[in-house]
Amino acid sequence: MMAAQRRARIYPVVMPDRRLRDRPAPRRRFRRHPMAVAMVVAALAILPALLYVHQRTEAAATGYTILRLQRELARLESEHARLQATVSALRSPQRIERIAMTELGMVPPRQRQLAAITTAPAVVASPAPPRSLAERLGAWLGLGEAQARELDR
Amino acid sequence: MTRRPSGRSRPRLHGLRRRPAPSSRRPSVTAADLQRAVRRRILVLFAVLFSAQGLLLGRLVYIQGTQAGHLQRLALNQQLEAFPLPTQRGRIFDRAGRPLVTNVEAESVFAVPRAIPDRRAFARRVAPLLELNPQEVERRLEPGLYFAWLRRRVSPQTAAGLRALRLDGQVGFLREERRAYPNGTLAAHLLGFVGVDNQGLAGVELAYDFTLRGRPGRAVTGRDAVGRPLVETQRLAAPPVDGADLVLTIDQVVQHIAERELQKGVQESGAARGMVLAIDPRTGEVLALAAVPSFDPGAFQRVPPRRWVNRPISEVYEPGSTFKVITVAAALDAGRATLAERFDCPPSLQVGPHRIRDVHRYCTTTQTLTDIIRYSSNVGAAQVAARLGRKTFYDYIRRFGFGAPTGIDLPGEARGIVRPPQEWLGPSLHTIGFGQGISATPLQLLVAASALANGGVLVRPHVVRMVRDREGRLLQGVGTPPGRRVVSPEVAAAVVRMMVRAVEDGTGKLAAVPGYVVAGKTGTAQIPAPEGGYLEGRYIASFLGFAPVPQPRLAILVVLEEPRGAYFGGTVAAPVFRAIAEAALWYLRVPPSASLTIPGSAP
Numbered sequence: 001m002m003a004a005q006r007r008a009r010i011y012p013v014v015m016p017d018r019r020l021r022d023r024p025a026p027r028r029r030f031r032r033h034p035m036a037v038a039m040v041v042a043a044l045a046i047l048p049a050l051l052y053v054h055q056r057t058e059a060a061a062t063g064y065t066i067l068r069l070q071r072e073l074a075r076l077e078s079e080h081a082r083l084q085a086t087v088s089a090l091r092s093p094q095r096i097e098r099i100a101m102t103e104l105g106m107v108p109p110r111q112r113q114l115a116a117i118t119t120a121p122a123v124v125a126s127p128a129p130p131r132s133l134a135e136r137l138g139a140w141l142g143l144g145e146a147q148a149r150e151l152d153r
Numbered sequence: 154m155t156r157r158p159s160g161r162s163r164p165r166l167h168g169l170r171r172r173p174a175p176s177s178r179r180p181s182v183t184a185a186d187l188q189r190a191v192r193r194r195i196l197v198l199f200a201v202l203f204s205a206q207g208l209l210l211g212r213l214v215y216i217q218g219t220q221a222g223h224l225q226r227l228a229l230n231q232q233l234e235a236f237p238l239p240t241q242r243g244r245i246f247d248r249a250g251r252p253l254v255t256n257v258e259a260e261s262v263f264a265v266p267r268a269i270p271d272r273r274a275f276a277r278r279v280a281p282l283l284e285l286n287p288q289e290v291e292r293r294l295e296p297g298l299y300f301a302w303l304r305r306r307v308s309p310q311t312a313a314g315l316r317a318l319r320l321d322g323q324v325g326f327l328r329e330e331r332r333a334y335p336n337g338t339l340a341a342h343l344l345g346f347v348g349v350d351n352q353g354l355a356g357v358e359l360a361y362d363f364t365l366r367g368r369p370g371r372a373v374t375g376r377d378a379v380g381r382p383l384v385e386t387q388r389l390a391a392p393p394v395d396g397a398d399l400v401l402t403i404d405q406v407v408q409h410i411a412e413r414e415l416q417k418g419v420q421e422s423g424a425a426r427g428m429v430l431a432i433d434p435r436t437g438e439v440l441a442l443a444a445v446p447s448f449d450p451g452a453f454q455r456v457p458p459r460r461w462v463n464r465p466i467s468e469v470y471e472p473g474s475t476f477k478v479i480t481v482a483a484a485l486d487a488g489r490a491t492l493a494e495r496f497d498c499p500p501s502l503q504v505g506p507h508r509i510r511d512v513h514r515y516c517t518t519t520q521t522l523t524d525i526i527r528y529s530s531n532v533g534a535a536q537v538a539a540r541l542g543r544k545t546f547y548d549y550i551r552r553f554g555f556g557a558p559t560g561i562d563l564p565g566e567a568r569g570i571v572r573p574p575q576e577w578l579g580p581s582l583h584t585i586g587f588g589q590g591i592s593a594t595p596l597q598l599l600v601a602a603s604a605l606a607n608g609g610v611l612v613r614p615h616v617v618r619m620v621r622d623r624e625g626r627l628l629q630g631v632g633t634p635p636g637r638r639v640v641s642p643e644v645a646a647a648v649v650r651m652m653v654r655a656v657e658d659g660t661g662k663l664a665a666v667p668g669y670v671v672a673g674k675t676g677t678a679q680i681p682a683p684e685g686g687y688l689e690g691r692y693i694a695s696f697l698g699f700a701p702v703p704q705p706r707l708a709i710l711v712v713l714e715e716p717r718g719a720y721f722g723g724t725v726a727a728p729v730f731r732a733i734a735e736a737a738l739w740y741l742r743v744p745p746s747a748s749l750t751i752p753g754s755a756p
Contacts, residue, residue, distance in 0.1 A: 063384030078258040078328075088252045088335030093409040108736070 229373075233386065238370035241330065241623070242351050243396030245344060245358075245365075247405040248438075248618055252335060254344055254358070254450075259306040259331035262315060266294040266301055268322045275323065279303065282314045305349050306331040332358075338447045340408050342463040343401075343439075343563070343616060346450040355461055356450075357399065357616060359564045364620055367396035397628055398621045402438035407431060410736045411441035415711070418729035419445050422694070423717030428465045428595050429733065434603035434699060434708040436633045437612035439561070440737075442466075467565045469592035470712070473678025474529045474722070475697040476588030478602055480537050481522050482648045483549035486640040489540040492647055495519035502532045504580035509535050512677070512721075513660070526651035527659035529675055529723075531587045538586025543574035546582065552639045553601040554611055555593050561614045569593040588678060598697065599710040601639075605652075606672070606699040606708055609645035610636035646703075653702055664698055664727035666735045668745030672705070673698030673730065675722035680715070691715050696726035700734045706743050709733055 089095070100106040216224065245254035262283065269275045276290035283290065283304045293301045304311075306329055315324055332347050345356020353362030370393030375386035411429040419427040431441040444464050448456040462468065484490040498516040502509040515528045525533035538546055550556065556571030570592035577585070584590040593601075596614060604611040613634040620629040640648075652672035655661045661673040676695035679687035695712045699705035711726040711733070719725055738745075 059385045060383070064381070066384045067381060081255060082257045084252065085255050085257050085333040085335045088255065089337075091251070092336045092339070093406055094336065094339065094413075097409075097413070109739075 233373045233375050234382075235371060235373045235390065238372050238389075238391075238393040239330070240367035240369050240393045241395045242332070242347075243361075243365035243367065243398045243623075245399045245401060247401055247403055247408075249404065250400065251405045253340060253401065253405065255333050255335065256330045257333045258328050259308070260312040260326045261305040261329045262303040262307055262312070263325050263327065264294055264301050264303050265323055265325065266296055266298040269294060272296070275320070278318060279315060279320070279324070282311055282318075283307070284311075305329065332451065334449070334451045336405065337451075338449050339405070339412065340403060340442065341447045341450045341453075342444045342461075342465070343403060343442045344450055345463075345564075346453045346461075355453075355565075356463060356563065357401065360562050361399055361617065365396040365399065368394040370394070395623050398623065398625075399617050400619045400621060402433075402440065402616050402618045403442065404440050404740075406740050407737050408441040408443065410740065411709075411733050412443040412445075412447070414729050414732040414736070415443050415445050417732070418711070418713060418725065422713050422719065422725040424694075424713040424725070425715040426464070427714065427729075428712040429709065429729070430465050430595055430599050431707055431709045431733065431737065432599060432603060432614055434606035434705050435612075437600070437603075437614045437636075438618065439614055439616045440707070441733075442616075463563065463565060465595045465712075466559075466561060466563055467567050467594070469567050469569050469594050470693055470714075471591065471678045471681060472588040472593050472598045473676040473693065473695065474531070474534075474587055475598060475602070475674050475676035475695055475710075476591065476593075477526060477529065477534045477586070478605060478648055478652060478674050478697070479550065479553055479555075480534050480541070480546070480586045481526060481651065482605060482640050482644055483546060483553075484537045484541055485522070485644045485647060487541060487545050487549065489542075489545070490522060490537055492522060495521055496525070496533050496536045498530070499532060502535050502583070504535070504583050507580040509580065509583060523651045523654055526648070526674060527654045529655070529660045534587040535580075535583035536586075538582055541586075543577055543582055546585070547571075547574040549639075550585075550591070553604065554639075555591065555597055555601065559594075559596055559600050559614050561596060562617055566596070567594050569597050588676065595695075595710050595712050599708055602674075602697050602710075603699075603708040604636075604639050605645045605648045606702075606705040607636065607645070608642040609638055609640040611639045612636040649699065649702060652698070656698065660721075660723040661696065661698070661727050663723060664696055664730045664734075666700060666731055666738065669700050669734070669738060669743075670702040670746050671698055671700045671731075671734065672702045673727070675727060677720060677722045692720040694720050694722040694724070694726045696722050696730045698730050698734065700738060701743060701746055706741060707734060707737055 241256055244252060244256065247253055264275075264279075266272070272291050272294045273287075276287040276294065280287040280290045285304065290303065293303065295301065303324070307315075312326060315326075318324075330351060332351065334341075334344065341356075343356055345358035345360075346354055347358050348354050351366075353359035353365065358365065371390040373386075373388045373390055374382040374384075377383055411431055415427045415429045418424070427443075427445040429441060429443040430439070432439050442463075442465055446456075446460055448460050453461060481490075485492070496519060498518055498520045500510070509531055511530050511532050513528060516524065516530075520528075520530060520533050522533075522537070524530065525537065541549070550571055556569050558566045558568050560566075572581075574582075577590075581590045600611065600614050613636075615631055615634065617631055619627055619631060622628055649672045652674050653670060655675070656664050656671045656673045660675040664673045664675075665671055674697050676693075676697065678693045678695070680691045680693060682688045693712060693714050694716050695710065697708075697710045699708045709730055711729045713726050713729070716725050
């Protein structure tokens with residue numbers, strides 16, 4: 001034993017490959033930490049279920065929100081239609097005329113109170129004078145009028 | 154390590170044959186026997202299990218394969234609910250996009266008769282609010298029923314009153330769409346009305362019911378415990394298609410002007426009824442269609458059904474002197490008369506035993522065609538008709554569209570009464586010349602006369618300008634239908650000039666609109682008696698006119714039935730025409746004519 005301590009030297013030795021059955025199998029590794037493994041398995045099994053339940057719950061909640069908004073939309077559309085009908089009734093020429101004549105003391109316009117104003121005929125643009133060859137060339141080349149004139153000089 | 158079974162607790166093995174032991178009384182069971190027995194039992198067990206599984210599998214295949222569809226349907230029927238998706242009925246607008254008919258929501262009231270202990274007391278409580286007879290309410294509450302309509306589409310006040318009665322469980326409310334006519338009685342005969350299920354019953358509502366109605370959809374949904382639909386389970390079986398909107402040719406303001414002036418004219422003349430039609434002679438677009446007395450299309454049940462009739466297109470009358478323009482146009486176009494030709498002007502015309510007279514005696518010797526129109530001479534028109542002859546005159550009458558529907562897109566149009574020439578007995582040829590012995594609707598007469606204002610081309614009248622979807626996109630534009638030439642443009646222009654003379658210094662002076670050249674013709678017709686002949690002292694006064702000449706924008710016919718006192722068309726109907734034309738021309742921004750000279754008129 002003492003000799004062994006004295007001559008403590010390590011020699012590199014090529015060991016033969018360990019047989020497969022000697023390696024610690026994964027299952028064996030898990031056996032060392034059963035709680036952790038159980039937790040992981042439980043998490044892996046339950047998480048999708050939880051996600052699924054969460055998704056369904058959210059979908060149902062969103063569905064109820066959509067339903068509520070649909071009812072709100074229908075209510076607002078109904079209200080809009082009712083208001084439009086009211087506006088149309090208020091704009092009825094019969095009603096306006098009645099208010100104008102009875103409450104505001106207005107009368108239908110008589111011939112003398114109306115006048116047709118003749119507007120001057122629209123000015124017709126005169127045709128452009130014939131352009132010089134340089135201008136036409138400039139326009140064809142995509143140059144502006146000023147540049148074309150410069151060319152003309 | 155097979156343990157030998159002891160004699161005290163020997164197992165009873167089924168299927169193990171006991172071997173006889175000649176030397177010993179105890180049976181000897183070998184290990185091989187035991188193994189065989191166990192195998193046999195396992196085999197039996199597996200056989201039983203496989204058989205059971207096989208049965209289950211077979212059942213599964215039967216349920217999931219053969220019966221799958223049927224069972225799925227049963228389950229869906231139990232879990233899901235199919236319900237119709239309602240559509241909105243299309244709205245109706247005037248030509249400027251102003252709403253004439255729209256939709257509003259209203260509540261309908263129903264009862265649950267099974268939940269009502271005392272039907273009589275219940276009826277007495279709700280009947281006054283529903284404006285119904287208690288007996289009527291009680292009659293609807295048939296015992297044993299779970300549902301009975303009490304009243305559809307009640308007002309918000311009625312619904313609030315019923316809720317205040319706190320009849321929970323006995324009375325319920327459902328929301329439904331109700332047609333709203335925001336302008337009240339405006340254009341009631343034209344628009345028509347709908348029934349309790351929003352189906353068109355008259356007017357445009359009926360004629361375009363298919364377009365307005367749309368197509369209801371269908372959806373399937375699951376419901377939660379409290380009956381709310383689960384949105385995530387909703388499936389659209391058939392999408393709903395809302396009804397299309399209609400844009401009419403009528404103008405709300407022109408319609409109002411027509412109704413206002415017609416009402417005034419009816420009141421002032423004491424007439425029993427009145428009608429006004431205004432169309433654009435170039436396109437056939439109906440700008441206004443009014444009839445007095447009118448009704449509210451939202452409460453049409455409150456008036457007698459006779460009042461619902463759209464008389465301008467559904468009732469015929471003898472047009473009287475307004476028909477003379479057709480007679481003269483036919484004579485000119487057929488070459489049977491000329492503008493310069495002069496006709497005799499006797500005090501009366503003897504046709505067999507019958508004598509035709511003029512109401513106004515204005516000439517002594519001869520008269521031209523212009524004079525016949527200008528002074529509305531019956532004698533002259535009878536002579537012109539005689540010149541035409543039965544066959545030619547009949548052909549022209551039919552060519553102008555009399556005796557056949559005009560094809561307007563409204564229901565219930567009458568075709569008029571035009572008897573074939575072989576049935577023209579006695580003086581019929583002559584009397585038809587001045588509009589007696591022939592019946593036409595006001596629309597037929599106006600459309601025929603409008604052909605003269607349109608250069609001799611007859612157009613089909615119509616009331617719908619375009620069809621749009623709810624978002625305002627054009628689905629169908631009606632446009633101007635192709636016209637049909639009935640007389641030459643020269644003849645048409647000549648007759649219009651004669652009508653201008655009638656307004657300038659003839660029988661239609663009261664129709665003159667300052668600043669505009671107006672062409673017109675008066676009419677005063679007797680009303681035929683059911684037993685033959687004519688009713689004494691009862692007339693139909695009318696005025697037919699165009700403005701402004703030479704390019705008329707308006708063709709208007711005013712008909713006043715049975716006026717009291719003055720009854721001549723030139724006296725009672727012409728002022729109504731003038732009032733309508735004056736206001737409408739200004740509203741339509743038609744500039745006044747600078748001169749009253751008619752281009753192309755003979756000096």
